[in-house]
Amino acid sequence: MQYNFPVTRTTHPKPRYEDESSLGFCHYFTDHMFIMDYDEGQGWHDGRVVPYEPLRIDPASCVLHYAQMMFEGMKAYLRPDGRLQLFRPDMNAKRVANTCERMVIPVVSEELLIAGIKAVLAEDADWMPKSAGTSMYIRPFIFGNEISFSALPAKHYTFVIILAPCGSYYGGASGTLQTSRIYVQDKYIRSARGGTGYAKVGGNYGGAMRASEDAKKYNCKDVLWLDAQEHKYVEEVGTCNAFFRINDEVITAPLDGGTILPGVTRDSVLDLLRHWGEKVSERRLPIADVLEASRNGTLQEAFASGTAAVISPIGCLNVKGEDFPVADGEVGELSKKLYKTLYGIQTGAVEDFMGWTYPLDICVK
Numbered sequence: 001m002q003y004n005f006p007v008t009r010t011t012h013p014k015p016r017y018e019d020e021s022s023l024g025f026c027h028y029f030t031d032h033m034f035i036m037d038y039d040e041g042q043g044w045h046d047g048r049v050v051p052y053e054p055l056r057i058d059p060a061s062c063v064l065h066y067a068q069m070m071f072e073g074m075k076a077y078l079r080p081d082g083r084l085q086l087f088r089p090d091m092n093a094k095r096v097a098n099t100c101e102r103m104v105i106p107v108v109s110e111e112l113l114i115a116g117i118k119a120v121l122a123e124d125a126d127w128m129p130k131s132a133g134t135s136m137y138i139r140p141f142i143f144g145n146e147i148s149f150s151a152l153p154a155k156h157y158t159f160v161i162i163l164a165p166c167g168s169y170y171g172g173a174s175g176t177l178q179t180s181r182i183y184v185q186d187k188y189i190r191s192a193r194g195g196t197g198y199a200k201v202g203g204n205y206g207g208a209m210r211a212s213e214d215a216k217k218y219n220c221k222d223v224l225w226l227d228a229q230e231h232k233y234v235e236e237v238g239t240c241n242a243f244f245r246i247n248d249e250v251i252t253a254p255l256d257g258g259t260i261l262p263g264v265t266r267d268s269v270l271d272l273l274r275h276w277g278e279k280v281s282e283r284r285l286p287i288a289d290v291l292e293a294s295r296n297g298t299l300q301e302a303f304a305s306g307t308a309a310v311i312s313p314i315g316c317l318n319v320k321g322e323d324f325p326v327a328d329g330e331v332g333e334l335s336k337k338l339y340k341t342l343y344g345i346q347t348g349a350v351e352d353f354m355g356w357t358y359p360l361d362i363c364v365k
């Protein structure tokens with residue numbers, strides 16, 4: 001289907017960020033947003049690009065009470081030739097479909113998702129940051145928007161896409177890697193079998209904040225989640241997928257239990273490592289094995305992966321106040337190589353030998 005969305009340009013452009021090197025994560029939002037409605041019997045309709053502005057939501061709107069919503073995290077990158085490109089948007093679209101199915105939200109198709117992104121990006125391309133390590137974060141989200149206190153799927157939904165120029169998620173200068181301390185969480189859980197762990201829903205993140213906040217007591221940036229049933233196996237790190245390199249084997253938690261978010265970066269890391277001939281396993285990894293590897297010197301690297309976080313190396317794990325260093329606590333070689341290659345492919349600085357990029361007909365002057 002050919003989409004042609006009407007555009008209303010803002011008459012009040014916002015002040016721009018001044019220093020790209022300290023953009024951080026999503027502190028500025030661009031001048032426009034994409035918005036579309038869904039009504040039962042009518043489907044998705046009236047997509048449009050409008051000035052970025054607060055949404056008016058009735059206090060009795062169901063999303064504010066029962067959290068029937070979903071979101072995605074994607075980025076647009078600036079190529080050396082001045083064109084913008086997306087990275088594996090088909091994978092985001094698949095996750096949108098799976099999340100919508102889980103949350104009983106009407107699905108937005110890949111075609112519509114990309115058309116909405118293109119429409120708003122075309123208006124705000126001049127917001128694109130240009131420095132190393134930066135990109136334009138894209139946040140599509142859908143929420144049930146019906147005045148109703150019945151805990152039932154809504155009949156009306158709103159789909160919005162907003163954009164934010166961004167640098168590093170965990171702080172630090174854009175384009176540089178530094179290690180973080182991570183607290184091994186054994187009290188709270190992120191996700192159980194049959195829950196919503198594999199879906200991108202706000203509740204997964206809101207429910208994790210208590211644990212992330214408590215991790216600060218141990219001077220840790222975030223938590224390493226363990227499985228809900230036995231508190232025995234490693235699952236994710238904060239809002240990211242988790243990887244451990246022990247004895248030359250790179251291990252990450254498998255997707256089959258439905259508790260792990262199928263990260264686009266996770267999948268890309270696995271593919272790159274396999275392409276490079278590294279030994280890679282998607283298997284359950286006991287936390288006891290990770291701690292033993294820290295003690296006996298075979299824990300070579302650990303890192304988190306995500307769209308926002310890209311590759312975020314871990315320098316130390318903390319268990320109830322006791323530190324377990326990851327190798328020498330410095331950024332590992334594989335983390336550096338993965339970051340350089342991934343961000344290089346995403347920005348067109350490295351040839352896309354995996355066929356992952358999705359160039360757009362949008363140029364930055």
Ligand code: COI
Pocket residue numbers: 072073074205239306307308309
């Ligand atoms: C992303 O990595 O894009 C996410 O959605 C995680 C979020 C907490 C920033």
